[in-house]
Amino acid sequence: xxxxxxxxxxxxxxxxxxxxxxxxxxxxxxxxxxxxxxxxxxxxxxxxxxxxxxxxxxxxxxxxxxxxxxxxxxxxxxxxxxxxxxxxxxxxxxxxxxxxxxxxxxxxxxxxxxxxxxxxxxxxxxxxxxxxxxxxxxxxxxxxxxxxxxxxxxxxxxxxxxxxxxxxxxxxxxxxxxxxxxxxxxxxxxxxxxxxxxxxxxxxx
Amino acid sequence: xxxxxxxxxxxxxxxxxxxxxxxxxxxxxxxxxxxxxxxxxxxxxxxxxxxxxxxxxxxxxxxxxxxxxxxxxxxxxxxxxxxxxxxxxxxxxxxxxxxxxxxxxxxxxxxxxxxxxxxxxxxxxxxxxxxxxxxxxxxxxxxxxxxxxxxxxxxxxxxxxxxxxxxxxxxxxxxxxxxxxxxxxxxxxxxxxxxxxxxxxxxxxxxxxxxxxxxxxxxxxxxxxxxxxxxxxxxxxxxxxxxxxxxxxxxxxxxxxxxxxxxxxxxxxxxxxxxxxxxxxxxxxxxxxxxxxxxxxxxxxxxxxxxxxxxxxxxxxxxxxxxxxxxxxxxxxxxxxxxxxxxxxxxxxxxxxxxxxxxxxxxxxxxxxxxxxxxxxxxxxxxxxxxxxxxxxxxxxxxxxxxxxxxxxxxxxxxxxxxxxxxxxxxxxxxxxxxxxxxxxxxxxxxxxxxxxxxxxxxxxxxxxxxxxxxxxxxxxxxxxxxxxxxxxxxxxxxxxxxxxxxxxxxxxxxxxxxxxxxxxxxxxxxxxxxxxxxxxxxxxxxxxxxxxxxxxxxxxxxxxxxxxxxxxxxxxxxxxxxxxxxxxxxxxxxxxxxxxxxxxxxxxxxxxxxxxxxxxxxxxxxxxxxxxxxxxxxxxxxxxxxxxxxxxxxxxxxxxxxxxxxxxxxxxxxxxxxxxxxxxxxxxxxxxxxxxxxxxxxxxxxxxxxxxxxxxxxxxxxxxxxxxxxxxxxxxxxxxxxxxxxxxx
Numbered sequence: 032x033x034x035x036x037x038x039x040x041x042x043x044x045x046x047x048x049x050x051x052x053x054x055x056x057x058x059x060x061x062x063x064x065x066x067x068x069x070x071x072x073x074x075x076x077x078x079x080x081x082x083x084x085x086x087x088x089x090x091x092x093x094x095x096x097x098x099x100x101x102x103x104x105x106x107x108x109x110x111x112x113x114x115x116x117x118x119x120x121x122x123x124x125x126x127x128x129x130x131x132x133x134x135x136x137x138x139x140x141x142x143x144x145x146x147x148x149x150x151x152x153x154x155x156x157x158x159x160x161x162x163x164x165x166x167x168x169x170x171x172x173x174x175x176x177x178x179x180x181x182x183x184x185x186x187x188x189x190x191x192x193x194x195x196x197x198x199x200x201x202x203x204x205x206x207x208x209x210x211x212x213x214x215x216x217x218x219x220x221x222x223x224x225x226x227x228x229x230x231x232x233x234x235x236x
Numbered sequence: 237x238x239x240x241x242x243x244x245x246x247x248x249x250x251x252x253x254x255x256x257x258x259x260x261x262x263x264x265x266x267x268x269x270x271x272x273x274x275x276x277x278x279x280x281x282x283x284x285x286x287x288x289x290x291x292x293x294x295x296x297x298x299x300x301x302x303x304x305x306x307x308x309x310x311x312x313x314x315x316x317x318x319x320x321x322x323x324x325x326x327x328x329x330x331x332x333x334x335x336x337x338x339x340x341x342x343x344x345x346x347x348x349x350x351x352x353x354x355x356x357x358x359x360x361x362x363x364x365x366x367x368x369x370x371x372x373x374x375x376x377x378x379x380x381x382x383x384x385x386x387x388x389x390x391x392x393x394x395x396x397x398x399x400x401x402x403x404x405x406x407x408x409x410x411x412x413x414x415x416x417x418x419x420x421x422x423x424x425x426x427x428x429x430x431x432x433x434x435x436x437x438x439x440x441x442x443x444x445x446x447x448x449x450x451x452x453x454x455x456x457x458x459x460x461x462x463x464x465x466x467x468x469x470x471x472x473x474x475x476x477x478x479x480x481x482x483x484x485x486x487x488x489x490x491x492x493x494x495x496x497x498x499x500x501x502x503x504x505x506x507x508x509x510x511x512x513x514x515x516x517x518x519x520x521x522x523x524x525x526x527x528x529x530x531x532x533x534x535x536x537x538x539x540x541x542x543x544x545x546x547x548x549x550x551x552x553x554x555x556x557x558x559x560x561x562x563x564x565x566x567x568x569x570x571x572x573x574x575x576x577x578x579x580x581x582x583x584x585x586x587x588x589x590x591x592x593x594x595x596x597x598x599x600x601x602x603x604x605x606x607x608x609x610x611x612x613x614x615x616x617x618x619x620x621x622x623x624x625x626x627x628x629x630x631x632x633x634x635x636x637x638x639x640x641x642x643x644x645x646x647x648x649x650x651x652x653x654x655x656x657x658x659x660x661x662x663x664x665x666x667x668x669x670x671x672x673x674x675x676x677x678x679x680x681x682x683x684x685x686x687x688x689x690x691x692x693x694x695x696x697x698x699x700x701x702x703x704x705x706x707x708x709x710x711x712x713x714x715x716x717x718x719x720x721x722x723x724x725x726x727x728x729x730x731x732x733x734x735x736x737x738x739x740x741x742x743x744x745x746x747x748x749x750x751x752x753x754x755x756x757x758x759x760x761x762x763x764x765x766x767x768x769x770x771x772x773x774x775x776x777x778x779x780x781x782x783x784x785x786x787x788x789x790x791x792x793x794x795x796x797x798x799x800x801x802x803x804x805x806x807x808x809x810x811x812x813x814x815x816x817x818x819x820x821x822x823x824x825x826x827x828x829x830x831x832x833x834x835x836x837x838x839x840x841x842x843x844x845x846x847x848x849x850x851x852x853x854x855x856x857x858x859x860x861x862x863x864x865x866x867x868x869x870x871x872x873x874x875x876x877x878x879x880x881x882x883x884x885x886x887x888x889x890x891x892x893x894x895x896x897x898x899x900x901x902x903x904x905x906x907x908x909x910x911x912x913x914x915x916x917x918x919x920x921x922x923x924x925x926x927x928x929x930x931x932x933x934x935x936x937x938x939x940x941x942x943x944x945x946x947x948x949x950x951x952x953x954x955x956x957x958x959x960x961x962x963x964x965x966x967x968x969x970x971x972x973x974x975x976x977x978x979x980x981x982x
Contacts, residue, residue: 185633
């Protein structure tokens with residue numbers, strides 16, 4: 032029991048936050064099994080963090096492409112992780128925990144490190160406001176790309192028949208080749224990441 | 237193809253014509269206006285319960301529920317954004333342009349209230365003032381159906397990929413004609429079923445295609461070539477079923493299959509769909525029949541629709557004057573991915589304007605039928621004007637082609653069509669006949685135009701492809717006896733042996749797209765795609781060393797000759813080199829790659845040689861077809877009709893300055909192509925024709941010294957299933973021991 036409680040703490044709290052000048056904060060967060068992960072400092076040549084939500088249809092539609100990108104770039108020294116930005120409105124944190132595990136299973140994400148970003152510390156650190164958003168951080172901890180995975184969506188509900196810009200893949204290619212990223216910032220299309228504090232204000236109204 | 241079949245085909249292919257059984261969403265509530273303090277319980281919940289929860293509740297199609305305060309509040313910003321942009325609730329008809337029942341739309345005040353609520357921090361409000369969550373029927377909305385049909389097997393929907401259109405065949409086993417008042421559709425995988433269109437098809441024509449690719453149903457948006465069929469409406473996400481008004485009903489004939497054309501929107505994880513369909517019958521035939529008044533007729537078939545790449549505002553217009561009084565119940569529009577805008581207006585005889593429908597941002601995914609709030613009475617003499625606008629530029633994110641390409645009329649989703657249809661009745665039997673006569677006349681005129689402007693020829697080609705039997709590549713010996721087969725059955729053409737006889741290149745046509753790709757078959761019988769593009773590839777010839785393939789790729793008015801490695805992959809990683817571009821628009825057929833590096837092709841009635849070394853300028857050799865250069869390069873065998881006569885086979889010296897007496901006719905019967913030189917250059921095969929069919933494979937001995945002479949022709953065997961003989965340029969091994977035939981498979 033005691034051990035479980037500690038695990039919850041690990042999930043809820045970012046453990047330490049160290050700031051560095053013009054670098055992304057090295058956020059630490061507990062994964063679903065209580066292990067500490069550092070999404071922006073994986074030790075890899077480049078780290079990609081995908082901000083997703085279990086109930087966002089746009090981020091769900093990207094699940095297979097997220098898997099493909101991570102599988103294809105892993106041999107080239109790219110580390111991936113998933114940050115779940117779900118709002119926890121259930122009475123027990125275990126409910127969302129189960130929901131995320133089911134989601135990882137259903138969307139075949141079993142191999143990727145995944146955490147629930149309950150406090151939004153990870154999203155805040157890199158100014159991610161939409162799911163899905165992909166953020167690429169290089170070995171030095173500098174944010175090199177933030178935005179959409181590709182341009183499949185022209186707007187909500189309006190998908191292209193043909194993807195014409197593979198922004199995340201292009202950014203990873205550039206970072207790995209030591210080139211500047213041509214479009215380091217693109218507009219992500221999807222669902223807003225909600226600040227859970229906003230909802231707590233009205234809990235006992 | 238008879239006109240009747242073509243018309244019948246249109247009745248089916250164009251499934252979008254709703255028979256008025258379209259299931260419209262729940263009726264909207266009166267608007268609520270924003271107040272100083274906006275709370276969930278008093279203002280937002282009533283809006284959400286009226287307009288959103290039909291779909292946004294557990295087990296329904298929408299991706300998340302909007303039933304509780306938490307459900308809504310945690311997505312407050314998103315809801316404010318999508319309602320402000322009117323992406324949600326989904327409704328594509330322009331407000332105020334035709335008055336529709338069940339308009340799935342928020343008022344400006346409702347949208348402002350949602351925005352204000354989010355701005356105020358989404359207060360919950362007084363719990364006592366919360367409205368009750370609406371109750372929804374779990375089972376059949378319309379009560380127990382008279383007939384329940386179920387998909388015979390579940391269909392596996394993949395996790396990712398482009399949207400899928402799949403047709404499922406549900407046998408009705410009806411022993412008498414029925415009249416359908418309503419169809420209720422219950423998908424099992426609601427997250428991925430976006431819409432479905434219902435038709436009946438008679439005579440097992442749909443059943444015969446069912447499961448052809450090993451999965452339930454069959455793919456595609458059109459059902460070409462089918463005989464008798466009819467429309468029964470459709471369902472889109474959020475739809476609830478309703479009965480047809482005023483005792484109307486649509487016919488469902490005995491012995492027909494109920495066919496569901498389902499559009500799947502893939503969700504990121506695999507699903508299985510096994511739909512249920514409930515049918516509600518009327519006791520007897522209705523007094524008035526439902527008539528589709530469509531403009532342009534036949535979905536713009538015959539209008540020579542031709543949309544230039546980059547065109548942003550290509551429009552077609554059509555008008556008709558009603559010959560009798562008409563009552564319109566519903567209106568629907570159709571186009572494919574380039575369609576952007578559809579507008580329909582009625583001008584009454586007294587000059588009054590009645591808007592019928594205006595869709596400003598057409599979405600192929602929302603093939604709704606819009607039911608008028610009150611049936612619209614349009615008196616005799618009313619003029620109906622329809623305009624359909626297409627956007628074939630890169631600004632249209634739905635454009636299936638990037639860069640955009642020229643697009644013509646066609647059934648595939650990358651082709652275009654377009655029309656607006658009114659679902660209507662006339663007042664009397666006589667009026668019905670007069671209206672049908674006018675619509676029939678319009679269809680006939682469209683067909684005549686299609687015959688003249690080439691639309692018909694292209695359609696016939698599509699139908700031929702759909703109806704052609706599958707064949708299997710079969711190796712036979714000199715007696716015509718089967719030695720081996722290669723690959724899976726398919727719509728195959730132009731098989732060609734590699735120089736060493738170990739592999740075969742052939743054209744395999746995709747039945748749904750109509751495009752041919754080159755496939756390579758190995759001696760072990762396995763086939764793989766060498767090309768996989770949205771072009772028609774044809775007439776593959778092997779290089780003398782067997783390492784490369786030259787072929788023709790057709791792209792509208794140009795034909796290119798390409799060369800690529802024979803062992804390359806089809807995924808685009810292997811490059812194809814364009815060696816010649818032919819821009820006259822006339823078809824081009826490659827027949828030879830000589831030992832000296834000349835590509836031989838014919839177009840019109842002339843044979844050309846294209847040197848692959850040097851400047852690659854084609855040289856006209858002589859008139860004729862199917863030229864084949866002898867192994868030593870001194871002779872050429874070819875077919876020629878001498879200006880309109882029967883085709884004969886000839887051999888002559890390739891030195892074109894040699895006198896014409898050196899031309900030798902090989903055989904006095906009608907013969908075309910199938911010309912293969914034996915490796916020693918001393919024998920040649922050719923094929924004789926009976927009508928358009930190959931009636932025999934022959935061999936002659938050829939001697940070149942001192943003068944050119946041929947021996948007596950010897951017939952080897954009568955082949956099965958060999959078409960396009962002029963392109964059978966390498967259908968024999970170089971020892972003339974093995975031959976390729978395409979044997980139809982049932």
